[in-house]
Amino acid sequence: MFKKVILNLFRFLVGGLFIFSGLIKVNDPVGTSIKLEEYFEVFSNDIAGFFEVFKSFALELSVLLIVLEVVLGVMLLLNYKPKLTISLLSILILFFTFLTFYSAYFNKVTDCGCFGDAIKLTPWQSFYKDIALVVMIGVLFVFRKDLPQNTSKLSAGLVIGSAVGCLVLSLLAIRNLPFIDFRAYKEGVNITEAMQPSGALEYRYIMKKDGEEVVMDEYPSDESYEFVDMQLKNPEALPKIADFGIWNDDGDFTEAMLQGNKLLILISSYEKMDQAKLGNLDELMDVEGVETVIITATAADEIETVMTAQDWEVPYYFGDATVLKTIIRSNPGVVLLKDGTVLKKYHVNNAPNIAEVQENFNH
Incomplete structure (x- = not known):
């Protein structure tokens, strides 16, 4: 009786946590892929160069891991094919535990992204959380034969439905922007104020x-x-934003960028930029009463190539690639600022027209 209670408790805790973690990541698969790229970059430098190859597939791996987390969580709660479920969970948690230990011990990736941007854990907190999961999944693995076998069609349908649902939501979040923005640059935030401490530091x-x-x-x-x-x-x-900075060869323009009506076109990477969608931004180069500028993390010759090809004649400045990817999960992406306040953010797939931009500033 006691063993049954413990197994059910561990089953619900592990299954619930995996579903919770996966659903938070469904909101922002691009953010998870950025975190995977960080790991692959570190591993390629510290362990073996072949990890560099995985960076090209980070987004696909992100979606796969997200769907797998939710589906395995659902399978565990339903007791659906428990032997297979627990075996796959064991592999997954050992992989996650290795990542979090590496982050914590070597201080390489300071945020594992276990719960996206919604819940921030320190590397050691993430590692201890994974150790607790290793223990619970280990107990389930040892006594997996004692779990009831569920192979009903209803459970199979729920498992398939959860997989399809997560996949669809992930693709929608990639195609557009995260459904809920947990980052420091979300709409309504005044960047100038967020760069200041909220009180006296003690x-x-x-x-x-x-x-x-x-x-x-x-x-x-x-x-x-x-x-x-x-x-x-x-x-x-501490300030919620400590890394925002804009510059070019003439100096620092951070303060100037946070004054007046600004339409920012953010380009974090030339290689990964969706060049086919640049035409969606053509009419935004000349919006009355709004200054359009490009903020990029690319080399000057690359951005000039883009501007020449698109016949854009607006100033461009530089920013940190990580900051630009944090501000918006689109490359390129559009951000409307009014005196430093984030009014609206647009994925390049849903770029606004002139009337929509003016409406936001006049609202």
Whole structure:
């Protein structure tokens, strides 16, 4: 009886967590693919060069992992083919545990993306979470023969339905933008304000005296103490945005970009840019009362090639590729700013017309 209770508890905890994690990622498969690219970049440098090949398939692998997480979670909750389910879950959790351990121990990828941008975990928190899952899945694996076998047509239909549903939602999120934006640059955010602390930053000081470390809320006036380190007591007061910066050869234009009516066309990568859709942006080069600028992480000659081919005559500036991909999951993408406030974001597939742009600024 006790064993049955434990197995059911672990089954519901593991299944529920996998479904929850997968559904959060369904919202933003592009974000998951960016995280996978980071891992593959690190592994290609630290382990073996062949990992570089996987970067080209990061988006497809992202969708596969997302669908797999949800489907295996559903299968476990339904007890549908439990031996197969638990075997696949064991492989998946060992893979995830390796990723989170590598991130934590070597401090390589500081955010595993386990729950997308909705819930941020430190690398060690992610690793400990995976260890707990390894234990629970390990128990289920050992006693998998004790789980009831469910092969009903209804359960099979639910499993197939969950797979198809996740796949469709993933493709919609890729084709458009995430259904829910959890990032710091979501619509309605004033970037200027988000770059400031939300309150006074408070620190505690780690000092050493007579070979012993002491933690103090205020820096001591006693000069016999030796400074060791300082820790932020209220990290929640840190700026929500700390990486936004715009520049070109003439200097820094971050502050200027956060003033007035701006239509930003963000291009994070020349190689991955959807060149076939650039024509969707042609009419946005000249919108009355709005300054259109291009912010890119590409080389100057690449962006000039694009502008010449499209016959665009607007200024261009540079920004960090990671920041641009964080701002919008589209390459290129359109962002409307009014005095630093994000009014609206558009995937290139759904680029606005002039009337829609003006309506947003006049609203």
